[in-house]
Amino acid sequence: MGANGREWHSFAVEEVARLLQTDVDRGLKEVEVPELQKKFGPNELKGQKGVNPWKVLLGQFTNGLTVILLLAAVVSYAVQDYAEGGVLAFVIIFNAAVGFVQEYRAEKTMDALRRMASPTAKVIRDGGLDRISSPGVVPGDLIVLEVGDVVPADCRLIEVLNLEVDEAMLTGESLPVAKSVEPIKEDQASLGDRLNMVYSSTTLTKGRARGIAVATGMKTEIGKITKSISETASNSTPMQRRLNQMAYVLFGISLLLAVIVFAVNKFKFETTIILYAVSLSIAVIPEGLIAVITIVMALGVRRMATQQALVRKLVALESLQAVTNICSDKTGTLTEGKMTVTSIWLSGKDQLSVSGDGWNTTGHIYLRDQVLDNSDLLSDIRFRLLVECSALCNTANIVEASGGKVWGDPTEIALQVFAYKFQMGKPTFKKTKEQLTEFPFSSDVKRMSMLCRDVGRDEFEIYTKGAENVLRVCDRVIKNGSEVEIVSKEDFMQTVEAQIQIMAKQGLRVLVVAYGKETESGMGKPVMKWAREDVERSLVFLGLLGIRDTPRPESKRAVDQCYRAGIIVHMLTGDHQDTALAIAKEVGIIRPPPNRAEESVVPLFNPVMTAQEFDALSEEEIDDLAELPLVIARCTPATKVRMIEALHRRKKFAAMTGDGVNDAPSLKKADVGIAMGAGSDVAKQSSEIVLTDNNFATIVMAVSEGRRIFSNIRKFVLHLISTNVGEVIVLIIGLAFKDRSGLSVFPLAPVQILYLNMLTSTPPAMALGVEAASKEVMNLPPHTKGLFGKELLADMMAYGIIMGGLILTDWVLVIYAFGDGNLGLECNSAENLAECNTVFRARSTILIVFTWMLLLHAYNCRHVRFSLFTKDGGGASKIFSNRLLVVSVFVGAMLPIPPVYIPTLNTEIFKQETISWEWGIVIVSVVAFFICSEVYKFCKRKIMTSHPI
Known part of the structure; x- marks a missing residue:
């Protein structure tokens, strides 16, 4: 903005020079530059100063589960349960470290990309030509531009020779724009019509010019867009929302259970009761869940990076699997760009x-x-x-x-x-x-x-x-x-x-x-x-x-994959309508009905519209369309935003590609913004994923990877939560067993609970997280309802009840059926070993049973319906396909045995004792769990007809 509310393009060259106190031949005086730099600041966009590691680190502690684990750790230390508090602190730190390293690396990569944009500028100061770093440019500087240069600041042109500038990233104009120096009287002329101006980050494709810098940094047109984007709040993904909701629900349950423990024990605030209340509360929370999710996503990010997709935010992987519509540009994405x-x-x-x-x-x-x-x-x-x-x-x-x-x-x-x-x-x-x-x-x-x-x-x-x-x-x-x-x-x-x-x-x-x-x-x-x-x-x-x-050879295959996966592909291009239609047919975006082999397509809706036609429709008219157009020709940035809004009103989950500054609003508004590696810095900052090869097939690969990761997350979430349900059932019902003093005898000691949650549950959950993709992963519709569907919730409760019921049965069998029925006195501590022998043996038994059940349950979770005896369910040919799972199950099965037989460790720490004949109960219980699981899956196969997703 110039003087009196007028824009710079409306001023004559002499007036611009007068207002900025510069000389059109000699430029600024060097002695004036420091004061101007102090006044206007560096010529940088917000965020170009580099990555703020503290901001990235703080972002790792903003989800509900992490907050609750922090509270649990504080309570553990408050009651001097340092072992439990230490484990929780380790989980929190480990998760934050993995997430920080991944996102910091991604942001550093983005920072390197940012530094590639307009690194230097040629300026005339005191009559001499000098090349300086772009951040050093100030308003009033006389800028010299040549073909191939990236414009370092918004400039009013004072001299041009055959000058053409590629402004596609800012205005959407697909062809370079010829420039002139004459003033433009229309003060409110659009950016594309301001032919005497050049804008920061645009590129000279022809000729040369001189101009006066009139705006730098966040005052430039690209800076204004960056500011508006930074003020837009990012939406959380469905999984983030569901995990946060789950965290708050679990937090409420843990508080309720703690109250129940104290109520059953007549609100006696003894150390052992407090420890048990804290342990029971923590048993509700899957401590390993966020760590496993973070690691699995980080591994997915590494895999995608080798396939030309840079993921800036871990949660973008979960967003990808839910995509129902992909809005892609044509040139260089669906086509080769040559x-x-x-x-x-x-x-x-x-x-x-x-x-x-x-x-x-x-x-x-x-x-x-x-x-x-x-x-x-x-x-x-x-x-x-x-x-x-x-x-x-x-x-x-x-x-x-x-x-x-x-x-x-x-x-x-x-x-x-x-x-x-x-x-x-x-x-x-x-x-x-x-x-x-x-x-x-x-x-x-x-x-x-x-x-x-x-x-x-x-x-x-x-x-x-x-x-x-x-x-x-x-x-x-x-x-x-x-x-x-x-x-x-x-x-x-x-x-x-x-x-x-x-x-x-x-x-x-x-x-x-x-x-x-x-x-x-x-x-x-x-x-x-x-x-x-x-x-x-x-x-x-x-x-x-x-x-x-020419369309990329892989584009048609990728589009076909999308349609098989229930994903609709839209092409939003600046091309002529007929050209866009031809390419759309060639790559398969527009295709004949399945029952017809002829070339012509007579759809029930208009698959191709121009931006002018689409933008002329009101929101109500767009919503009344049977389907949204598959191709929008002569597309503008505003049209892209309207398309995303229309998809959202239809409850669709949309991905949008783009590379220009003008694409940033639509990238930000989309559920998954995908920027091109050769695109503008603002587009990359507005996106979750950056494609270094600009290839549509890479987007489809990313969706496939997102679906694989989401499927695996569902598997280990089922494994972890159903195990926690089983624990809670045992620990709550176990409160009914009281010793002679009237205090509850805990079926599992606090250390045993942490052992099950961390050492036993987490490794197989991690192994489930790296399962190979199912061959059906891209033949199923997107899953848009978040992580916790009805089937997953039913499975959590069913498996938890089966495990909890069998464990309680074993507890009763060891103490009452085969034991002396003596619950002793103060058996929650190790102060009366002689009288607590039966209770300690029962604890050893159910710890081993619980461990082996949840290890076997990991194989249950590989597929929610198929039997372990079938190939699809992980039968003989697939039992050993996941080596990490095999190792974690084998090692996990051996781990609980030493604490049972090592003196002092068993009685003082784990509050358990050596066993002998109880091994028979262990084996029978594990076999019973396997049979019950197979019967449950059999019933599901008979009742449910839809494919699990």
Whole structure:
């Protein structure tokens, strides 16, 4: 913003210089710069100063489970239960460390990407040109810009030469914008119409310029967008919300259970009773859950990083599995992003095909399946001039096409490569054609022309290419090698436009090519004074060039995977409607109905709309559509936001791709924002995932990985929570067993509870977290209802009741059926070993039974319905497929045995005793648990018909 509320583009150059106290020739004085830097601060976006490790670390303690574990640890230390408090502290620190390392690494990677953007700037100070670090630029600095430069600040242009700037990241305009220096009187002109301004982080694609920096840092247009995004609160994922809800519910239950313990024991606040109340409360909370989730997600992030997907937030993996709709751009994501000339049409001839993709400078011309001879083609004056125009009306440069050393506008690179296929690239004309004046592409005339002088003859040649507007300045065609007047301009226009339509429907971007020649005397003016209207008139129509952005070979397979997985793919592109429709059909976004093999598609809704059509609809009209459009052509950033909002109103879970600054709002609003590695810094900051290869197939891979991780999280959550349910049943009902003094005799000692929760439960849960993906993982619909579905809750209760019931049965059998029924006195401590022998033996028995049950239960959890005897359920062929699970079960089964037989450790710490005949009860109980589990699964298979997800 300039003075008096006016924008900088509305001021004359002299007025801008006066307001910013700078000189248009010498720039700022060096002595003034420190004061200006102090006033305006560094030229950086918020967050570019680097990663704040404290902020990342603090973020690890913001979920409900961690908060409750912290409270439990504090209570444990308060009652001097240092063993329990130490274990809880270890769990909390371990989880925070793993999460911190992962997210800090991701943010450091993002920081490195940020530093790549506009690292230096060329400024004139005190009349001298100097290259400085971009953060050192201040308002009033005189900036020098050349082709390839990234603009370091918002600048009012004061001098331009053939300047074009790629502003797609900011305005959405797909083509570079030609710039000028004249003031624009309309004060509220849109960014795209402010032709005398260049903006921070945009890139020069052609020409050079000088400008005065008028805004830096967060005051720039990109800074304003960054600020608005940072003020937008991020939504938590369904799993985060469910885990937090679960934490609060468990916290309430743990408080209730603690009250029950004290009530049953007549509110005697003895140390052993307090310890038991704390232990029972902690038994409700799955201490290992957040640690296992964090580790499993971190492993998933590492796996995805090797496949070109950088995950900035661990929770994004859970979000990915719930995606129901993916809104993807086209260029470089579904397509290769390398424009290629694939078709030619010369007036009066059939459409020709060109082979050779991308930047391959070898290829052939085909008429249907027949290869045409290059020399015969070049003998046709129309074809030869069309190739010349491709080479000369062009600003792209090719140093080494096969090695990818090219630069320039992608369309012009495609034309230059096309010329190279006939050994007629720009360098071959260096001695014969002198390029004099370029008339750049503009959004008004939609064409570009190059005026050249034929060195061997006294004449000038005009090469023109562009959109259909070129046809308006053509009044001749070539027939039989000679130029002839167009008899009927209307018929001519209809014929060519019909061919343009045909090529557009083939997914091609179509360029019209024309040619003219003139003597200097015929032009009536000296060469340097020729105006555009003098050159672009009375031209000869040569033909049409069809340029194709070839779909990636893997895109169709990836889209097919999405449809099998119940994910709808939408393509939001800036392309023409017909071109977008053709590409959408080719990659499978729009497909025939399943029962029809014919090519035509007659859907029940309009699958393709333009942004203008979509934006014209009200929210109510959009919601009344049978389906949202699969393709939106000529898409704008605002259209992307409306699309996400429309999906959310339909209760869909949406992923959005983008790379420009203007994509940041839609990336932030989407449930999963996916930025491109070559995109803008703001887009990356607004996203959860960054694709380093810009490939749509990588998105599908990420969704598959997210589903695998979510499926595994459900497995170990079932394992951990059902075990806790069993523990709580045993510990609560166990309160009914009282000794002679009327105090409850605890079935499990506090150390035994922690042992079960940490040493026994966590390793197999971790092993379940690294299970390989099921072959059905991408053949099922998305799971959008969060972690705790009805089936999972039913399984938790069922398995917990089975375990708890069997454990209590064993407790009764050891004490009453086979023992003396003596519950002793003060058997919650180790002060009366002789009288507590039966109780201690019963504790040893149920500790081993509990340990072996929950280890076997890990195999139950590999699949919620299939029997262990079947291949799908983990039968003989899959029992040993998860080596970590095999090791954790085997080692876990051995761990409880030493504490039973090692003197002092057994009685003083674990409050248990050696056993002998009780091993029979252990074996029978484990077999009984296996049978009960198989019966439960059998009943589920008979009752439930839908596939578990």
